[in-house]
Structure formats: C-alpha cells, structure tokens
Amino acid sequence: MQVTLRVNGKLSEVPPSFIGRRLLDYLRAELGLTGVKEGCGEGDCGACTVLVEGQPMCSCLLLTGVLDGREITTIEGLPETFLAQFSAACAEYGAVQCGYCTPGIAVMAAWLQAGGSEVSAQPITKLLEGNLCRCTGYQQIIEALSALQ
Numbered sequence: 001m002q003v004t005l006r007v008n009g010k011l012s013e014v015p016p017s018f019i020g021r022r023l024l025d026y027l028r029a030e031l032g033l034t035g036v037k038e039g040c041g042e043g044d045c046g047a048c049t050v051l052v053e054g055q056p057m058c059s060c061l062l063l064t065g066v067l068d069g070r071e072i073t074t075i076e077g078l079p080e081t082f083l084a085q086f087s088a089a090c091a092e093y094g095a096v097q098c099g100y101c102t103p104g105i106a107v108m109a110a111w112l113q114a115g116g117s118e119v120s121a122q123p124i125t126k127l128l129e130g131n132l133c134r135c136t137g138y139q140q141i142i143e144a145l146s147a148l149q
C-alpha cells in the first residue's frame with residue numbers, strides 16, 4: 001500500500017511504519033513539523049489542528065493511511081504574510097501567553113480569513129469551541145481573530 005500526501009505544498013510519501021499511525025505523529029516525528037502540538041490526543045483541545053483539503057481537522061484523530069492524495073497544511077505552511085498579520089494581532093490584543101494553543105488557533109484563523117466563517121455561518125466564539133486555551137481566557141483570542149477578518 002502506498003500513501004502519498006501533499007504537506008505544505010510538497011509531495012510526501014508515507015513510510016509503511018506510519019501508515020497505521022496518526023497524522024499528528026507523521027507530521028511531528030517524520031516530517032519535523034513540530035508546530036503541530038499534541039494536547040489531549042482525543043479530539044478535544046484543538047492543539048493539533050491542521051487543514052485537510054482546506055478544512056480544519058484534529059490531526060490526532062486521523063489515520064495517515066486513509067489520507068492518500070490529500071492536501072495537508074500545518075502552521076508551518078501558512079503564508080508568511082498571514083503569519084505576520086496573525087502575530088501582530090496576537091501581540092496587540094494579548095492573545096498569547098504560554099503559546100501551546102497558538103498553532104492550532106493560527107490554523108483556525110487562516111481558515112476563517114479564507115472564508116471559513118461564511119461557509120459555516122457561525123460566530124467566531126462558536127467556531128473556536130474546539131480550541132482550548134488554559135491561559136488567556138479566550139476574549140483576547142476572539143478579539144485578535146476578529147481583527148483579522
């Protein structure tokens with residue numbers, strides 16, 4: 001069985017040893033994309049959020065072997081212009097403290113800016129329910145993301 005992904009724009013053939021493992025493990029351990037964080041490992045915290053075909057998903061819940069041919073984007077693959085805007089908004093509104101949740105939030109923010117909020121027709125507060133932050137109290141994150149829209 002051969003599994004090939006496109007990760008951050010580059011084709012990547014998955015070694016057999018990772019085909020039965022989580023996408024999170026493949027991204028971090030094999031590709032070195034450590035911006036993708038593991039928190040709960042159960043789909044609850046959002047620290048591991050990546051875009052799969054442009055949609056935010058928890059990489060801890062996805063088996064690499066079922067993603068053949070899919071386009072995966074991690075925080076490392078987001079456009080530099082977006083990351084500069086995101087960083088500036090986070091600094092302005094105080095949306096980062098320990099930073100562990102931040103990569104997942106950044107991926108959500110990129111999705112929102114690309115029109116994700118229109119597609120889902122839900123407010124940012126609702127869309128961020130799957131991204132837990134132990135530090136900020138959320139209001140600063142909501143304000144930073146709202147400023148990016």
Ligand code: FES
Nearest residue numbers: 039040041043060
């Ligand atoms: S580590 Fe994936 S949702 Fe928490």
Ligand code: FES
Nearest residue numbers: 097098133134135
């Ligand atoms: S800034 Fe620490 S978990 Fe969000």
